[in-house]
Amino acid sequence: MPEKKVWVKAAGKAPWDERKSRVTDALESGANGVWVNKEDVEKTRKLGKIEVISDHPEADVVLGENAIYQVIFSKKEEEQATKLGAKSKYLIINSTDWKVIPLENIIASLQNQCKVVVEVKTLDEAKTALETLEVGADGVLVDADHITIKKICGFVQSLSQKKLDLVAVTLKKIKPVGMGDRVCVDTASLFNVGEGML
Template sequence: RESKDLAAVNRLKRRDKKVAAYVEILSKKHEELAALLGKDADYLILLGRDWKVIPLENIIAGLQGEKVKIIAAVADYDEAKLALETMEHGTDGVLLCPHEISQIKKVAELMEKIQSENYELKAATISKVEPVGIGDRVCVDTCSMMQLGEGMLVGSYSQGLFLVHSESMESEYVASRPFRVNAGPVHAYVMTPGNKTKYLSELETGDEVLTVDKEGNSKVAIVGRVKIEKRPLMLVEGEYEGVVLRTLLQNAETIRLVSEDGKPISVADLKVGDKIMIYLDPNARHFGMAIEESIIEK
């Protein structure tokens, strides 16, 4: 039986087909079969009637370095968490076969948490705030509702980005727009998934950006619309351990950064000595990708 399974996988691979092998783990022999199939298959789907850690650990360990994607069939949140965290690396995904519909949401939230990137934010000290004139600024309207303390990482320099707060706060001037970040001028960088950046001017409907909260936790958001309009701009300069960062933002009361205590602070109220949250990146950027290269930005 093992030879038939392996022969079928090899036959399909010779025809340049993507192959998924499905193995129900009932004994040690099935575990060994899964390890063999995983060396040739593109995907390995594992079903355990009563999931135990050891078989999964053995299969993951045995297939380290192989290109196969390991998928574990699970029934609930606890089994999904076990599969995704086994041997630190975990499986590449789960196939959810829930007994209760409530488990779908719980597992989806678990996957979102695991897949999110975390950015270590620092508190920079404001060293300059001054108006600089008119420019083309970009509003990014997403398909997600952001919360208090959440926004996007934006800046003029790739080595350091400011956490620009969403328009999730009510004000006497305008109604809240929790899906929006008034991000800055067209030249500025914005963080996107995979620790990549784009120029704000490049964004368009359907693109992905990262929303980041005051703790540095991120989520992927889809761009629904981008608005570019001429507006008065404000230069904001911050310093952290000798590194000077600058960005430009619209000069308006409703535009906010995030302070050291995680609260939004308007650029209109910003003054020298205030602490605001930034993300420092030691890498240079080449077409938005982080690379190890010496670069000067000023």
């Protein structure tokens, strides 16, 4: 599974100390990026190494250039988002009311064309966004408190854990190991000849 992104929203009209706190939350929680006001790009870079999203031309992801932000109120905005996303590296969406259906349509339309990032406020919203249509969005933009940011980052990290593939093996030796805890699972009616369970 490709790595999912967690961006934290630190842009807005709040005083710099509050916005700075959100940047620090992102850094401490292991988020991939932080969305900041144009005037905060340099200050953000001084706080730590993190991807910076802004409408400033020196940002890592430049809003309006290689990233589009679209609020979805209706089917019209959903269709507009799909068209804009096809021409951009990132499409950041905020679905104000109905969330799953527009997201399903956008993911299906833009799969492998651009990265879809969904604005979320809760862990449940993040789970829905990242698991929709099994492939999910490519990331989330979190607009929430420190605890929620940390929970979402933890969830995304658990999704990114390397999965081990089961492979065929050859049994080389059987030896008694003495007494110990044992369990027996009767699978005689479930498996065919040659099948088993570890």
